[in-house]
Amino acid sequence: MYTPIVATLGYVLSEDRRKTLLVHRNLRTDDPHYGKYNGLGGKMEAQESIHDCICREIKEEAGIICEEVVLRGTINWTGFGPDGEDWFGFIYLIEKFSGSPYAENSEGRLLWHEVDKLLELPMWDGDKYFLPLVFDADPRIFHGYMPYENNRPLSWRYVR
Numbered sequence: 001m002y003t004p005i006v007a008t009l010g011y012v013l014s015e016d017r018r019k020t021l022l023v024h025r026n027l028r029t030d031d032p033h034y035g036k037y038n039g040l041g042g043k044m045e046a047q048e049s050i051h052d053c054i055c056r057e058i059k060e061e062a063g064i065i066c067e068e069v070v071l072r073g074t075i076n077w078t079g080f081g082p083d084g085e086d087w088f089g090f091i092y093l094i095e096k097f098s099g100s101p102y103a104e105n106s107e108g109r110l111l112w113h114e115v116d117k118l119l120e121l122p123m124w125d126g127d128k129y130f131l132p133l134v135f136d137a138d139p140r141i142f143h144g145y146m147p148y149e150n151n152r153p154l155s156w157r158y159v160r
Contacts, residue, residue, distance in 0.1 A: 068096035073142035
């Protein structure tokens with residue numbers, strides 16, 4: 001039976017749209033994401049919509065309020081979790097926000113990075129496949145499938 005963990009992953013854009021806010025997951029050595037750069041987000045709670053989830057997660061992790069949130073895509077990550085859990089993620093761009101982001105949270109430092117240099121950062125191998133779709137000019141939502149095994153993507157396919 002397929003019962004994925006439903007989650008959000010958001011990329012906060014700077015006002016000029018050239019940078020995005022990432023967390024460097026470097027504070028907890030037991031973190032499965034340890035050492036990697038990642039967008040912000042997390043698991044959806046039973047009483048919220050997926051939009052509520054991304055806004056709550058951004059507020060909790062960065063201390064800012066989402067004002068314009070755009071769904072860019074969905075990804076089915078089978079076998080992704082530390083114990084082989086399946087995840088279904090909704091990928092967002094936060095195009096406008098209010099407040100000032102935290103310098104760090106419980107997972108690591110929050111830093112602005114140039115969008116055109118993201119693929120140079122240490123991140124999950126699979127992120128390099130879908131990140132170009134998150135930031136490109138195509139307004140269509142993508143829907144992807146990326147099975148994982150032993151912390152590595154086995155394949156990638158998507159439609160728009």
